Amino acid sequence: MDRRLIRTAVFGSPDSDEPALCPETAVDLDAFRREHDGITIWCGTMFEGGCGRQLTTRRCTDNRICHFAHYASSTGEHRCGRKANDKDSANHLFAKAHLASWLRAQDLIAEFSYPQPLGSAVEARLTDGRVLRVHLDRALPVTSTDDAWEILLGPGVRSTRDALAQRGYVHRIRFDDRAGTGRTMQFGTELPGEGTTWENPSQVTVGADTLVTTAKPALLPAAPVAAREADSPAGRTIVTVDRSERPTVPAARQADPVQQAVQHFKAALPRHPGQVQAAVATMRRLLEENTLGPADAQKLRVALGKGDRWLKERAQHRAAVIRELQAWPTPELYHQASELVKATDASPEERALVRAQEQAVQRRQKEALAASAARERQRADRQEAELREAQRRSREREERRQEAELREAQRRSREQEERRQEAEAREHERELARQRKIEQDRNDRAQWHAPAVRGALKKAAREGRTTTWPEIADKTGQHQLRGFDHEDKLELLILVEDTAPADRPLWSTLLATADDAALHLYRDVARRLGRPLPDDTNDLLAHLAAEQERLHRQ
Helix, strand or coil: CCCCCECEEEECCCCCCCEEECCCCHHHHHHHHHHCCCCCEECCCCCCCCCCCEEEEECCCCCCCCEEEECCCCCCCCCCCCCCCCHHHHHHHHHHHHHHHHHHHCCCCEEEECCCCCCCEEEEEECCCCEEEEECCCCCCCCCCCCCCEEEECCCCCCCHHHHHHHCCEEEEEEEECCCCCEEEEEEEEECCCEEEEECHHHEEECCCCEEECCCCCECCHHHHHHHHHCCCCCCCCCCCCHHHCCEHHHHHHHCHHHHHHHHHHHHCCCCHHHHHHHHHHHHHHHHHCCCCHHHHHHHHHHHHHHHHHHHHHHHHHHHHHHHHHHCCCHHHHHHHHHHHCCCCCCHHHHHHHHHHHHHHHHHHHHHHHHHHHHHHHHHHHHHHHHHHHHHHHHHHHHHHHHHHHHHHHHHHHHHHHHHHHHHHHHHHHHHHHHHHHHHHHHHHHHHHHHHHHHHHHHHHHCCCCCCHHHHHHHHCCHHHHHCCHHHHHHHHHHHCCCCCCCCCCHHHHHCCCCHHHHHHHHHHHHHCCCCCCCCHHHHHHHHHHHHHHHHHC
């Protein structure tokens, strides 16, 4: 076994990203084993340096904590790149698991990825294109990218003063060990000069522009407002802002025209060309106003370049379809071109060119339909003539075939009937012989066991009790009685009752109980002996009780 104390692993398979945390105490480890009985644990490849081999749990009762350990290698050689990694080495997997559960609770679906180096971050891409990024590497600087809609800082990751002052808040996450096993996650909101307020995931939701918290909304600091006032043309005046009247982050982010324009552009791709065009126009207007900082201007230029290229490629595709439609006005091309010019990025000239081809398409359709109809009529005439000739030849062949088949069928039918009658006669003889053998065997068994059964029933009557077939078999030593079926028992009881007077209760009354099989057997015995019985089951049970009492008194 590996002597290194591995605290984290994955469930199910080597490439799984479902994290497992080994409890520290033996009691908690026992509960962990019961909870995950039958589930394999692996040194997963989703860990930096993970070897992908299966792990087991090591229960420790000395000074060491419980941990995972590799199974012994058959070759005696084992290398693993995880050297005593602590539980924080699995933060990217725990973050993914908790974020997925948190988003599902809000009916949101995300596609998760793990940027390199593995373990440094987790990205969740929502279906609307927004990317939620969790920064976990304490050694790497926290940088905002065009792809990141919101950035969460992991445990121990420091936020820069500039980022905190510029945004007015920083979102964080942290992990806490749950009693026994596993880890819980909390969201935090850091404000300038106020520290971080932590909340449960249920108190945080995904808003339109940022994460919306309930315990303490993230506020923008006064410094950026004052700085903007100082840079205004009116002069360098210091403005004091009341902290109680500062807007919340959602309002601040909504008021950020650069962020809003970029988000609208990304959300419009690729299915809403009209919205893309509007977003491109907005970004171009913002750049022309020349009131943005270098970072915002660069962000807009990057997005604007993407938008211009997308609109240019779309315009080229639309123009190519229209040219092809003019050269070959088919319904398929007309439909494609009509859909392309519906968007607001199409020019009036392009719409007019497409409308002008409508009559040409209709005329071409009519010509194609007429030619197709003529070809169809010619083909139908040929097929009809060929069909008539084929039908005539087929009828002649069919008539000859039917005559031959009829004669053959009559011959086979006669032979089959003769064989059937002979087989039935032989089977009837065999069945009669088999029935005679069965009846003879049953009668022989009844003759053999009748005295013993009659004696057992009489003894039960003298002792004032009822009995059962197993009891009679045990007490008389006639163990074959246990294998008797209904007919065997019936034939045996008929012999037992053979000498019974008509006014005396039947000995088999002592074998009748409320069981359906026992009542059925008793009715058959009485019917064979001509003894009338009540039809109703309750009346029959009362009759049995009275008859049993009479036998007990004899």
